Amino acid sequence: MRSVEEHQRAVADLIHPRPPVAVSLHEAEGLVLAADVTAPICLPVFDNSGMDGYAVLAADVAGATPESPVRLPVAEDIPAGRTDIPTLVAGTAHRIMTGAPMPFGADGVVPVEATDGGIDVVTINAATAQGRHIRRAGGDVAEGATVLWAGQRVNPPAVGLASALGLAQLTVRPRQRVLVISTGSELIHPGTPLAPGQIYESNGVMLAAAVRDAGAEVVAAPTVSDDTAEFSAVLDRYGVRDGAVDLIITSGGVSAGAYEVVKDVFGREGDQGVDFVKVAMQPGMPQGIGRVGAAAIITLPGNPVSAQVSFEVFVRPALRRAMDLPAPDRPRRTAILSETLTSxxxxxxxRRGLFDHETGTVTNYGPPASHHLRFLASANCLLDIADDVTELPQGTEVEVWDLTGCTG
Structure with a gap:
């Protein structure tokens, strides 16, 4: 059987980054920049007021105090957004709002709190210094400066900065486009009454959520029966052979029995570009990888715990690396085992586990069988037990994968 490490390398080699692409700011959020961003303008674009108050010549109000205020006529009203910038005449004041352009000739701002708020004539009770409460053009960003760097993940402040600079797009490493196919004639969608022998589909919904959680895009998540023609039609419908999909993830149809539709479509001996292998792990032994046209394909087992654990071990880190996303691997922790386990x-x-971050202990959660989805749904870690270990006494140090870390 293939080792876990060998299969991890095979999956990583299969999933390739997409070429950089310019996308809208909304689409860029959460992705990684593929090119540096330089400022096409300066920020602020013009000198503006940092306070609601009055633009003045500092010399005109140098002696203002509450006991000896200075009274000045208000010659102009300058709200934010005014485009015809006036000129301040000595001995006058302009009422001005935060963010509004400074009038030519003014060299200071008196906050409204230091005045009586007059509209025609203002009484000023405090002096101001030259440059006080003025945001100078270029004081934040100089035109031509590099403000964001390739390899940096686009977070909300980065989106805000790009927009403030007038940029409508950013060049990023795009999301991987993933088609998730759940197979099985016994599967029906939730909300439909169950007939004898039927079960509700869960793998497709779960794996699609895992793909999005990893930062990739779900093209679609159809469910197909154990019919090879139907399966092939789905591949055609979503343009798999035409480059519309980067990765196909299937669940089910890869075991050793009859009606294994994935193996039937791609050849049980791997003669159509897909290799079906056994990996020395539990759960998740039957696996498959290969290519369908330009798309990579990873075939996962049908039992829900096997499918999800296989995604965590093999697919998630490879997807995140292909998108240059940070921390592709779940955080690894060392924990003290609270009970004896066999392997x-x-x-x-x-194994599914509950890791206590405060005490540093971990408890096995649920039986190891691959159909016990209930326990995986509430687990916060996976216990990673080496293949040469058959028993772990209580109190042993074990490695756990923290499933709560590095999402999105």
Whole structure:
């Protein structure tokens, strides 16, 4: 059997980054910049007031105090957004709002709190210094300066800065486009009454959520029966062979029995570009990887815990690396085991667990069987037990994968 490490490398080699692309600011959020961003303008664009108050010549109000105020006629009213910038005449004041352009000739702003708020004539009770409460053009960003760097993830402040600079797009490493296919004639969608032998589909919904959580895009998440023609039609419908999809993830149809639709479509001996292998792990032994046209394909087992654990171990880190997203691997922690556990020889086991961050202890959560989805839904970690370990006594130090870390 193939080791976990070998299969991780094979999956990583299969998923390739997409070429950089310019996208809208909304689409860029959360992605990684593929090019530096330089400022096409300065910020602020013009000298503006940092306070609601009165633009003045500092010399005109140098002696103002509450006991000996200075009274000046208000010659202009300058709200934010005014485009015809007036000139201040000595011995007058202009009422001005925060962000409004400074009038030519003014060299200071008196906050409204230091005045009587007059409209025609203002009484000023405090002096101001030259340059006081003025935001100078270029004081934040100089035109031509590099403000964002390639490899930086686009966060909300980066989006805000780009917009403030008048940029409508950013060049980023685009999301991987993923088609998730859940297989099985027994599957029906939630909300439909169950007939004997039927179960509600869960893998497609779960894996699609995992793809989005990893930062990639879900093209679609159809469910198909164990019918090879239907499966092939889905590939055609979503343009798999035409480059519309970067990765296909399937669940089910890869075991050793009859009606294994994924194996039937791609050849049980891997003769159509897909290799079906066994990986020395529990859960998740039957796996498959290959290519369908330009798209990579990863075939996961059908049991829900096997599918999700396989995604965590193999697919998630490879997806994030292909998008240059930070911290592709879940954080690894060392924890003290609160009970004795056994593990099958020759297989690396991933057990669901509850990790207590305060005490540094971990408790096994639920049985190891791959159909117990309930426990995975509430687990916050995976216990990583090496393939040469068959028993872990209580109090042993174990490595856990923190499932609460590095989302999105």
């Amino acid at each position: 099958p020889p020759g297989k690396r086991q991933f």
